[in-house]
Amino acid sequence: DAMVIQNPRYQVTQFGKPVTLSCSQTLNHNVMYWYQQKSSQAPKLLFHYYDKDFNNEADTPDNFQSRRPNTSFCFLDIRSPGLGDAAMYLCATSRGDGGTDTQYFGPGTRLTVL
Amino acid sequence: AQSVTQLGSHVSVSEGALVLLRCNYSSSVPPYLFWYVQYPNQGLQLLLKYTSAATLVKGINGFEAEFKKSETSFHLTKPSAHMSDAAEYFCAVITNRDDKIIFGKGTRLHILP
Numbered sequence: 001d002a003m004v005i006q007n008p009r010y011q012v013t014q015f016g017k018p019v020t021l022s023c024s025q026t027l028n029h030n031v032m033y034w035y036q037q038k039s040s041q042a043p044k045l046l047f048h049y050y051d052k053d054f055n056n057e058a059d060t061p062d063n064f065q066s067r068r069p070n071t072s073f074c075f076l077d078i079r080s081p082g083l084g085d086a087a088m089y090l091c092a093t094s095r096g097d098g099g100t101d102t103q104y105f106g107p108g109t110r111l112t113v114l
Numbered sequence: 115a116q117s118v119t120q121l122g123s124h125v126s127v128s129e130g131a132l133v134l135l136r137c138n139y140s141s142s143v144p145p146y147l148f149w150y151v152q153y154p155n156q157g158l159q160l161l162l163k164y165t166s167a168a169t170l171v172k173g174i175n176g177f178e179a180e181f182k183k184s185e186t187s188f189h190l191t192k193p194s195a196h197m198s199d200a201a202e203y204f205c206a207v208i209t210n211r212d213d214k215i216i217f218g219k220g221t222r223l224h225i226l227p
Contacts, residue, residue: 004157040123042204042217043158090157101208102148103215105157 004106006091012112013081021076021109023091030096032074034066037088050096086113116141116207120218128226133192135221137205147188148206149179164188200225
């Protein structure tokens with residue numbers, strides 16, 4: 001089945017130790033998103049790629065970076081994780097048609113920072 | 115600017131009872147509206163979406179929502195709650211210019227036996 005896959009599902013890292021989260025999709029969608037979701041809160045958009053064009057949200061900390069080497073894969077790099085970065089990280093994709101475009105979410109990666 | 119307000123951060127209903135989760139939107143242009151469900155430690159799953167084709171939208175798992183322009187509402191309903199419906203539900207609106215989706219704060223649905 002076509003889907004959005006995130007690896008790993010659970011990630012533990014140490015304070016200040018760089019970590020990379022992975023997302024892949026078999027939907028061949030143009031747009032890929034990264035969201036941060038803290039407990040009992042709505043997902044917060046960090047950034048998204050429209051094809052190779054990177055779009056950063058204004059309030060996304062510099063500590064968060066992203067790479068999209070090809071259509072299928074997108075990575076979230078946290079350069080120096082702090083305790084406040086512990087959260088669920090959600091990847092999503094959409095065709096990029098705008099308007100009625102639906103976002104399809106992966107299962108998420110829960111990040112713990114020790 | 116578009117926004118979404120979900121009334122009630124927690125809703126409890128008895129198994130077999132009607133489920134009603136409220137969502138009101140604010141939009142300067144015709145909105146496209148969504149309901150997503152999130153089970154514990156899972157991503158968001160699309161329940162249904164409104165794209166102006168029909169005001170009553172049927173989704174998965176027996177859920178439906180009605181778009182009411184006069185009330186700026188898009189409430190989610192299910193006639194008979196099941197224990198498996200216990201989850202977090204997010205209402206969302208999309209801005210058709212830049213593909214950004216705006217989520218409400220979510221409503222956690224509790225099902226009482």
